[in-house]
Amino acid sequence: MAQISGGRRGRPGHDVQAVLDAAVELFNERGYDATSMDDVARRLEITKSSIYHHVRGKQELLRMAIDHALDGLDDAMTQVRGLDEATALERLETLIRLSVLVLAGRLPYVTLLLRVRGNSEVELDALTRRRAFDHEVTALVKAAQTEGGIRPDIDPATAARVLFGMVNSLAEWYSPARGNAGELATILTTVAFDGLSIRD
Amino acid sequence: MAQISGGRRGRPGHDVQAVLDAAVELFNERGYDATSMDDVARRLEITKSSIYHHVRGKQELLRMAIDHALDGLDDAMTQVRGLDEATALERLETLIRLSVLVLAGRLPYVTLLLRVRGNSEVELDALTRRRAFDHEVTALVKAAQTEGGIRPDIDPATAARVLFGMVNSLAEWYSPARGNAGELATILTTVAFDGLSIRD
Known part of the structure; x- marks a missing residue:
């Protein structure tokens, strides 16, 4: 034992x-x-x-697990908030990069978090924290639009959802065998901000 | 009754x-x-x-439901295959646009499909069809890279996963109240191929 x-x-x-x-x-x-x-x-x-x-008990395990995922994402946001010299676009890019690393590093925890539907107090608390995070992402997109770094014609909340839809989808397909998390973070950030195509 | x-x-x-x-x-x-x-x-x-x-019985309902989602995606792929004059990049963009419309139009069906884990013959068949679809997307990315339309430094299978990770994430957050599916298809295609940023 x-x-x-x-x-x-x-x-x-x-x-x-x-x-x-x-x-x-x-x-x-x-x-x-x-x-x-x-x-x-x-x-x-x-x-x-x-x-x-x-x-x-089981519910405490669930809370600790979900907190482990959310703490990772909140730490990423805290780091980004501290980038005083950076433009909003640069902050957003850093946030996406750091979030990919959190997902890759805490994959089963984030997978669990993403399945939470609000069936208990623990789950409702998690949804509240996710919503606060999403609002901050939306505010960053808005700020980047104001600064002229991001296309002004896309609704900021939709842009935030598309960005994190992309990041969160890693929970469906990423495995460490599929390559280095740092490289993956670069690919995702490149696609999200500069696009897959090379026309100009 | x-x-x-x-x-x-x-x-x-x-x-x-x-x-x-x-x-x-x-x-x-x-x-x-x-x-x-x-x-x-x-x-x-x-x-x-x-x-x-x-x-x-219940299993037949599951099969019909999953087929409804997969048929939509396969029809999109068939349409794209028929675009004889188009570049691989244009085909890929059309596929993403059509797939968003399928997802928005058959949302609960695609949501169900995306949760399938292979626990029965019906589910295994669905995974086989999904894999065939994914391979065809990867081949399209490869062709677009060969033609010089897509960044050559991104692994085509990873690019395919990122693209459909983005599309499939709609199942998590899209609702018709969140706006017109056609506009959403435009946003997703723009982000995926040209990126969110407006620097050059």
Whole structure:
């Protein structure tokens, strides 16, 4: 039996991370409702009580998992907010690049986040955080349009959705075997801002 | 009680379409496994036997629904194949435009298709058809690169995935209330091929 370490607060310890990883894997495979704490314990070959020693229950696992995905995206936004000298277009490009890296690095977590539909308080909180993030992306697009960096004829909210539709679609097809996340970030940023074609 | 008309072969009749629409709605809401033929009958306020008069069962409904989505995409590809005078880039742009229209027009059907994971013969057949479609998109990208219409430094399979990642993301956020499908097709095609930015 493996040992579980790490506390309830702050950054999860190494073994709490292992529990989270296993739970997210199962939530993605079978769905949250169809997964029991017994399933999580069985996957890790540990006892259920050694999980409950550190985690209150399934819903807390869901919250920690979703927060891990959202924290990554919020950190990216915080970095972008700090780029004082950059134009809005450059910030937006940096945000897309960083978001691709978050997705590639936390793929199962973001996959879980993207399936959230608001069926519980945890899920509703996640949707609220996603909406706040989307609004900030839309504001960035608007600012870039005002500065003359982005086509003025596209509705900013639609542009934000198209951008993140592209980024989020990675959850459907990306695997580390499909290439380096940094290169992928470059491809996505290039397509989104300069387009696939080479006419001018 | 409503009456059901239309046969098993060819285009579904008006009322078979109503059964399909209700089934797809339920599959998307609750999942295929969690939906029973009783649920479909209840949603339509008809008897289960009046459904079975025209449809063999739940799996046939799933197949018809998925085929409806895939037929739309295949028809788009057939139209594009017929554009004898067009460059590969023009064909690809037309394919993206037509695919957006298919998605917007058959949204719940494509949403269902995109959730298919290969859990039954029907789903495996759908994945095979999707793969064939993806290969043809990749071939189009390659041809456009050879003709000098598309950036040569992007892996064609990755470009195809990014393009359809963008298109398929509509299933997550598009609603007819969010604007005209034709305008949306223009926005997506513009972003994908010419990019959001206006620098040069």
